[in-house]
Amino acid sequence: MKARVHITLKNGVLDPQGKAIHHALEGLGFDGVDDVRQGKYIEIALADGDAAAAKARVSEMCEKLLANTVIEDYSVEIDG
Amino acid sequence: MKARVHITLKNGVLDPQGKAIHHALEGLGFDGVDDVRQGKYIEIALADGDAAAAKARVSEMCEKLLANTVIEDYSVEIDG
Amino acid sequence: MSAAAERPDDLMGLSDGEYDTILDILGRAPNFTELSIFSVMWSEHCSYKSSKIWLKTLPTEGPQVIQGPGENAGVVDIGDGLAAIFKIESHNHPSFIEPYQGAATGVGGILRDVFTMGARPVANLNALRFGAPDHPKTKHLVSGVVSGIGGYGNCIGVPTVGGEVNFDPAYNGNILVNAMTVGIAATDKIFYSAAAGVGLPVVYVGSKTGRDGIHGATMASAEFDDDTYEKRPTVQVGDPFTEKLLLEACLELMATDAIVAIQDMGAAGLTSSSVEMASKGEVGITLHLDDVPMRETGMQPFELMLSESQERMLMVLQPGHEDAARAIFEKWELDFAVIGETNTSERLVLMWDGEVAADIPVPPLVAAAPEYDRPWMATPPRPVVGPDEVAAPGDVADALLTLIASPDLCSRRWVWEQYDHMVMGDTVGRPGGDAALVRVHGTGKALAIATDCTPRYVEANPIEGGKQAVAEAWRNVTATGATPLAVTNNLNFGNPERPEIMGQLVGAIQGMGAACTALDAPVVSGNVSLYNETNGKAILPTPVIGCVGLLDDVTRRVGAAFAAAGEAVFVVGETAGWLGCSIYQRDLAGGCRGAPPPVDLDTERRNGDFVREAILGGRVTACHDVSDGGLAVALAEMAIAGNVGADIDTGTALPAHAWAFGEDQGRYVVTTADPDGFAAAADGAGIPASRLGTVGGASLTLPGAKPISVADLRDAHARWLPAYMTAG
Amino acid sequence: MSRPNRASTAVIVFPGSNCDRDVAVSLEAATGHAPHMVWHAGRELPDVDLIVVPGGFSYGDYLRSGAMAANSPIMREVIAQAGRGVPVLGICNGFQVLTECGLLPGVLMRNASLKFVCRDVDLRVERTDTVFTRDYAEGQVIRIPVAHHDGNYFTDPDTLKALEDNRQVAIRYCAPDGSLDGASNPNGSLANIAGVFNAAGNVLGMMPHPERLADPLLGGTDGAPMFTALAEAIAA
């Protein structure tokens, strides 16, 4: 069983990486880019079990460690 | 129009961050975790236009800048 | 000859002759795993087969030398029961493929070479050569290599205190990334790789083994279904955090008496480390490969033996110490596995799944390693170019402003500000001067460390160029007041199978050897990187020298910055205006032509010894060696560093540009508050020292040139690199 | 150097800490006593008069700088003693750990340049009525090195306003004359903030490394007064 976790910066939180990427893309001549935000994508392989329980446990991992909830939002999906 | 880009380490490439996160999760008492891989998730806001063309352009951005294709794979989705 | 009949069509880079030798050694055909082991052990990288007979000619001994070439790093005595342990190593090709990880793992590898001997690393340096700035790949490579070196060194917490950066089109397809580490150990706590003793446990520690760095060629020739090996990069990823844990765990274990022998797993990982230990200890080693900690599933014996996964060590322990050792590594959250034992067989035996996967007698595997006396052709001498044959600039001042703003002479601040050069709290001499100065922790002593090479000289005349690389590194160390102790070297050349390239290698080694002897700076370690070519075009011959010196009283050091207005400026050494192969000629007068400046080793030695004595005697307030760009550039660097100008009013019979930019060797610019005393001392010692002028004012004024404000000099010097790196 | 005193200090050591020895040298020079070097895995922290969370790359700075160390068992002890008023100093990675564990407000994001930066910076001391800064003069400009990849201080506007209103900003990146400008901000920090106090003033987190310029041989001593001030305060 696999959990797919997306961690993104909350709105209004400064994103130096996203800004730099945006700038670099323009430098490379890619126009029509309005905004770039960089987040994290974490894949967690889990022992098989109940999906709902797994989702709860992974959300707890986010609260405790994976995300800094002062500045970051997270979302968890469980694949089969 | 929004592009969602996932950048992940190629199969078999050491992921020091994932390894350390895995370790920390165990330290926090989360068991039943088999493996952790960390990647990047990038959201790109684009001027509206043709989805297929946008996908091609964002893939080019990955090749040129966003992904290190020597050790990373990338995937691009376009949300209407 | 039935064995010959079974000869595989892919010999993994071994020659037919080499394969025949293997048949003789084994008395049968090697299996795939055995052939892989021979192929890596006999590769240029591991066997030095093209360079060995010439490396043997280098001076490697001296009263200060505790361990010369042959171990993981060289060891020199620095007094008070302490030793400096150091080596330089290349990671050229990996850095070209993936600059960040290539450079990072290069730093990780050289750090392990040093701490595997019991030393705590105290300084990193890096000698970098990139292609032309306008080559499409260059900027990306500079940025990746510099952040990779910083990423690894900063994280593990060893200061990166010096190095070099050059640009030349000859490196467009083959950049050079040479990393040097210096460590300090107690002379009675130095660890070697000889696994002396039988019945001893062989222990694996560090990271798990993956398929990192296993080469496509080998993969393809594997008789396994190819889709178990879907295209995977051979690039290795560094994990500096794990290396930091490995460093602390090893040093903690080394404080006990559990370790008999220890060897890092570098190139050819488990293969070279186990063979090395068995061979040096004259024992046999049996490895149970099933017990090797693995990161991936389905790994085969040849993969476990060839993997170049980073942050791993192999140790032989005293029996009965396994549990104490395991406890230490588990505290540091590292893998620890007993994977074998030593015996009297003098064979390397690999067990896998209850069967013998390989069985090779170690002495012939090592002794029969090929050694070639490759045909070589001496580089034809070039004519001497007189000063008047090199076009003069409109105004020397404008030429100076152009040169100090050029890629090879501008400030490297953009580079070293990305390196933590102060962690560990002993960096007395930061990057930006001549040699870096690193205090020996808890003492009043310091090590002076520099790397140098001038490839355009080596190309023009390998012997003089080889001498010059040693002389310049020695000079940089001397300019701080330190006494050079020994050198390490990284020989970066093209394809040795071409006689003209082999001739460059031979000449450079001859020149280096002569210089090391004359300057009492024996070679204690080094590394050779050959085949640096793309489509038949070789790099400039680049024998990089890393020199380590000792300053007994760090408070006596001097820097390169002008110290105070009113002080007298002298140049020590003869100024003859040698413009052949100078940077001025290369960049502003039609390209590098003619013979490079000769190095008179006797003069080099006497001038350096005099300058050092003057510094230690308190007679000198600032000192800077004269190298690329000549007197004008040296004076400009001293003015910029001191933020004060100088009036250089000496007369000269030479053409102004030859006086200013000539690159005559064996010279130092010094300042003193006691001109008469200094002049008299030089006179008494029979050392040429002429007064150039006086420190002071807001501008630098050179003979026959308009004044340049120090502010303009600083802007010119600071401008190029950041501008180049930030330009879209 | 202040006179030797009985007070005891602790330096917390995480896997990947690498300025623990450096700060121990400065502490011993100022107090006359070697600090307790406390390994993170221990749940026990001796009762001390000063706790330092040192610089480095705890857990490699993986995931987020300081995040994994903030979850280490020892931090519960540090938080408890901080609550009892024990001075806690977090330097560089230590500052990141203190924000991640909630002892200090805000976060330290990737430098605006995205590059690691190691150099001396000028800093303006904003407040001198604390155990950390009382040997400096109000508004004094001091020179101390930074060496970090994630020192870009950020917080939401309300928190920033609260920080300013409660005078919780300890030091700011500034020009040599003390004026605040973008050019002298090495990492893009909000309001040039280089260090902040907690509301009670007994916890200080700062990106610059005072332990790195507390010895004339290393090129300066502007970092020393922080350690002498602490030594005097805890000796009293």
Ligand SMILES: Nc1ncnc2c1ncn2[C@@H]1O[C@H](COP(=O)(O)OP(=O)(O)O)[C@@H](O)[C@H]1O
């Ligand atoms: N790659 C690098 N990393 C760190 N410091 C460097 C690097 N390249 C150059 N430097 C520093 O910049 C200064 C000037 O370098 P260089 O011009 O090669 O010195 P020199 O001419 O005296 O040999 C030296 O202090 C050197 O250590």
Ligand SMILES: [Mg+2]
């Ligand atoms: Mg020099």
